[in-house]
Amino acid sequence: MTLLDVRAVTKDFRGTRALRAVDLAVGEGETVGLVGESGSGKSTLLKCVLRLERPDSGEIRYDGIDVIRADRAQRRRFRREVQMVFQDPHASLNPRMTVEQLVSEGMLVHGLERSRAGRRDRVAELLSMVGLDPSDMGRRPGSFSGGQRQRIAIARALAVRPRLLVCDEPVSALDVSVQAQVINLLADMQAELGLAVLFIAHDLAVVGHLCTRIAVISRGEIVESGPREQVFGAPRHEYTRALLDAVPIPDPTIAR
Numbered sequence: 664m665t666l667l668d669v670r671a672v673t674k675d676f677r678g679t680r681a682l683r684a685v686d687l688a689v690g691e692g693e694t695v696g697l698v699g700e701s702g703s704g705k706s707t708l709l710k711c712v713l714r715l716e717r718p719d720s721g722e723i724r725y726d727g728i729d730v731i732r733a734d735r736a737q738r739r740r741f742r743r744e745v746q747m748v749f750q751d752p753h754a755s756l757n758p759r760m761t762v763e764q765l766v767s768e769g770m771l772v773h774g775l776e777r778s779r780a781g782r783r784d785r786v787a788e789l790l791s792m793v794g795l796d797p798s799d800m801g802r803r804p805g806s807f808s809g810g811q812r813q814r815i816a817i818a819r820a821l822a823v824r825p826r827l828l829v830c831d832e833p834v835s836a837l838d839v840s841v842q843a844q845v846i847n848l849l850a851d852m853q854a855e856l857g858l859a860v861l862f863i864a865h866d867l868a869v870v871g872h873l874c875t876r877i878a879v880i881s882r883g884e885i886v887e888s889g890p891r892e893q894v895f896g897a898p899r900h901e902y903t904r905a906l907l908d909a910v911p912i913p914d915p916t917i918a919r
């Protein structure tokens with residue numbers, strides 16, 4: 664079943680065509696990568712999906728909800744079921760809050776765990792899941808490394824039991840050695856929880872590691888889209904070939 668369905672979305676900013684009739688679908692439990700260089704339109708598409716920008720034309724549907732015209736109850740469901748992990752956990756995690764507060768905030772907002780003890784237990788469980796020590800839940804994000812902060816951000820997103828996780832350049836700010844750990848964690852969580860993932864990045868190698876389907880965006884247009892093996896093995900578009908030339912192939916089976 665298609666969970667997120669973006670159809671023919673177009674967006675102009677006073678003369679700049681940021682998106683040209685973009686189509687993009689993410690199925691239930693599916694991992695989709697959206698790749699493109701800086702300025703290609705990735706952020707604009709994301710803002711349209713998150714209702715931060717209104718497309719000039721086109722449709723965005725999420726599990727029966729018309730995202731652009733959603734009513735209050737629909738927006739509320741959408742805000743719980745679609746969670747985000749951002750590029751910079753330093754900026755996206757409030758430095759004054761403890762890990763316990765950060766991870767339990769969504770549960771409070773959405774009324775998922777009524778008791779403080781229940782929320783605490785769930786925070787402990789989530790921290791273990793993402794490879795952090797539950798006894799650290801009283802610490803603040805500033806005392807963790809970049810990779811650990813991204814684990815906190817992932818635990819926070821998972822706390823409200825989302826169906827779709829949207830990751831916007833989640834490892835771009837991390838050291839290369841830490842990038843692989845965070846990608847592996849996302850892959851584990853995706854498999855364990857059956858989450859759908861939309862993973863946005865400028866780096867094709869990073870996307871290829873996690874996503875079974877890849878869409879390539881260039882100058883506001885999806886220039887290629889298909890199974891990972893097809894995009895890596897037989898890229899149709901010259902822009903994809905250029906992106907492939909610029910990165911090491913992450914998986915030797917794909918390289919062959």
Ligand SMILES: Nc1ncnc2c1ncn2[C@@H]1O[C@H](COP(=O)(O)OP(=O)(O)OP(=O)(O)O)[C@@H](O)[C@H]1O
Nearest residue numbers: 676679680681699700701702703704705706707708
């Ligand atoms: N608010 C805005 N006003 C005017 N132009 C904009 C605005 N937002 C984006 N643009 C333009 O739209 C185009 C797409 O930008 P967008 O930020 O979506 O690209 P991107 O792929 O997300 O790039 P990056 O990876 O650098 O964030 C660019 O030409 C950009 O300059």
